[in-house]
Amino acid sequence: MVKKLKLLVILCSLINLGFAQTQKPPLHGKHWMAITGKPLGATAGAMIFNQGGNAVDAACAMLGAVCTMWDVLSWGGETQALIFNPKTGKVIAINAMGIAPTGATVEFFKEKDMPYPPEFGPLAATTPGTPGGLMTMLAEYGTMSLEQVLAPAMQMAKGYPIEAQAANMIEKGKDQIKQWPYSKKVFLPHLGEEREAPYAGEVFVQEDLYQTLKKLVDAEKQALAQGKSRKEAIYAANERFYKGDIAQEIVRGTREQGGLFTMEDLAKWKVKIEEPLSVNYKGIEVYKLQEWTQGPALLQSLNILENFDLKAMGYNSAQYINTVYQTMSLAFADRDFYYGDPDFEPKSPMKGLLSKEYAKERAKLIQEKNDPKIGPGDPYPFQGGKNPFLDLLEKRNESLAYHEPELPISGPEDPFLKQFQSGTTSIQTADAEGWVVSVTPSGGWIPAVLAGNTGVGLSQRMQSWVLDPVINPFNVLEPGKRPRVTLTPSMALKDGKPFLSFAVQGGDTQDQDLLQLFLNMVEFGMTVQEASEAANIHSYQMQSSFGAHEIKPGSVTLNSQVPAWVRTDLKKRGYKMDFQDRTSGPLNAIWFDWKHGTFWGGSSNNGEDYGIAW
Known part of the structure; x- marks a missing residue:
């Protein structure tokens, strides 16, 4: 009886300390690992690993997938990452945060009696950063083509069974979504019915987004056909997104709905390593x-x-x-x-x-x-x-x-x-070669404004600026500036080797x-x-x-x-x-x-x- 009591006391102590058996089993791997906000997103990473891709390739595929499935972000949001390069033994930082567009000034918002930029709508949007972040990571540190890593996202854009979380967020945000014509067209397939959003498990189709992603792949293919290298071809796709016909539609569709983007805003923006x-x-x-x-x-x-x-x-x-x-x-x-x-x-x-x-x-x-x-x-x-x-x-x-x-x-x-x-999501990948990637992409969460007929949901990150230097003189809104964001991947090394990516x-x-x-x-x-x-x-x-x-x-x-x-x-x-x-x-x-x-x-x-x- 005494032994049983002692065991009970020890067990209770462990429970209070948080050391009881975990509700989820730990993952174990030898060759590669892919973790993210949704099982389907992790599957996209596994597909790339199984095709011989490295941790960067897999992270890019997962990023494309979670953006497509609206895992509290979209393609028009922002991406920030830390990458461990085993060839140099160094940690690299990727800054793919968008900027405040032309006309987004302190005076502009104060004239509208706003103490801060708004939470939602076209005026909440910084320029898209995630596409550039994905393509830069892939071009600089990946091994595969853009066509290969975007394949899971493109399949999903053609139609995937939407998860309950995203479907219910659409239903909750439908009154705001109805304000924006391009969002209403995509998000509310049952317009006029009691439930206007998709049902959980319903196949959710995003044809406009598919066409946008196809344009990126087409630009890459054309560049390769012209004798360009893998890296140059990926940057050709990047050029089409930020300076070509995709950019034109993003700007047109955003400005039509009251946003401020200009072609120059998108063209001059660059990912920072x-x-x-x-x-x-x-x-x-x-x-x-x-x-x-x-x-x-x-x-x-x-x-x-x-x-x-x-x-x-x-x-x-x-x-x-x-x-x-x-x-x-x-x-x-x-x-x-x-x-x-x-x-x-x-x-x-x-x-x-x-x-x-x-x-x-x-x-x-x-x-x-x-x-x-x-x-x-x-x-x-x-x-x-x-x-x-x-x-x-x-x-x-x-x-x-x-x-x-x-x-x-x-x-x-x-x-x-x-x-x-x-919310946002997070992406963690690692491979046997030693590449490690930690990403916290975000922006463009539901309810999101879609940028015209691109299927790209715009960011809501403008709200992270302040308009009064008394609050923070370092984070006052200016056109061309990046806001101070909450997004924050982490990595730790011990004895020069990866210890933890989180x-x-x-x-x-x-x-x-x-x-x-x-x-x-x-x-x-x-x-x-x-x-x-x-x-x-x-x-x-x-x-x-x-x-x-x-x-x-x-x-x-x-x-x-x-x-x-x-x-x-x-x-x-x-x-x-x-x-x-x-x-x-x-x-x-x-x-x-x-x-x-x-x-x-x-x-x-x-x-x-x-x-x-x-």
Whole structure:
């Protein structure tokens, strides 16, 4: 009897720690691995791998597939990626974020009495980035033709059984969709009936999109017939999309519906291949995209957390949650004020923000009770400079209306929460040669405006800019500029070799989930699947990048498994809590088992994400 009781106590402890048997089995592979937001998307990657493609080829095919199946994004959205090149041993950053079109100025939106650019519609759209991102990755680092990697997407555009999630999103958004004639034509096949959207499992046809993709393949074929190389032929297709007849229809159709795109906007836009940012956490090099994303906030968080013994606190203890929560508050407060497009002035003070010394100073601000007035710091002295925006910083802190509602979040359908966690998808691939790809594409989610007869859904990323420099002088809207986005793939190397490739959907919660997944593995020894399903926390003590850009200090979502004594402790510390059964992303990750020469794949139980491996 005593032995049974001891076993029961141990089992209960493991459940509370999140180490119980996972709801999804981990993926195991030796040759390749493909994980993304939908099973059909992962299948597209498997098809390419089985044809001899590498991880970049597979990631491009998966990107095309998930855009076609409207997995919370479309072809007119944006793509950002990290790629590990085994030939150089370096991590490469892909910036395929669109830009603000001509005429998209602060004055334009203020004249319309908009405090921020809109959430939906033609005026919410940055220029399309995903097609250029896909073709650039394929041309530079892939091995296959555009025709080969677009084959799954083209088959789907001809008709595929639509999933319930997308079909129901169309039905919910049909009143907005009806405002846009080209969207109405495609999305609402049962117009006038009680349900006007497709039914789950119904074959959903996108003939206009198919024709657009066929034009890209035709351009590639013509270039190859002229003796062009594989790479040159792919860029010929890229040229047709951004400067040819496809661009003309995108511009015509967008402007007809009230948008601002010009041919020059599309023609002058280019994908940027960049150096990623990185920090070292206990011997592991963690890589993120530059400060035009929120990615450096995770790096800042790791620098701050290095000053604490997290393992001794215990996984998801009140002390641990309090420390991680306030660390994220400090890092994201800096994100909210200092991050922006590095191609424009002023330049973000990234050297100071990512310095270990600055992190030590920020760590000193963490208290036993939560501080709802945590604000941005001053990183300039840590890079040998003087802050030119101290006056704006003071005004910002005074202007933010801090409020502490009793019930800040009312559940998954809460309008604030839906904005804060605005979706995307993530793509993870790896192969035996050593190529690794982590992508978080987004934009053009339902309800989306279709750009004329192209079948291309336009982005909604304009809303991530601010119009007032008091909020963030580095992220003020300008034509030609990229917004500071939430999209944030991640990669980590150990001893110069891939250790972890990871990404997640979920708007402003992305780097919160990614930080906790990383800590779950590094500090608490979880497997990648355990870490993907583990009970994360979500903070709202940072400014939302969407809608009205709200902030809810002290608000935290906890997993329903968090025990009563932790809840009581956190309440005493000043937290306003709500609870959800699943708080893990959905995260997707690949861990590299160098001891056995295999891949481990993790995909959380908080969504339809999953993968396939061999």
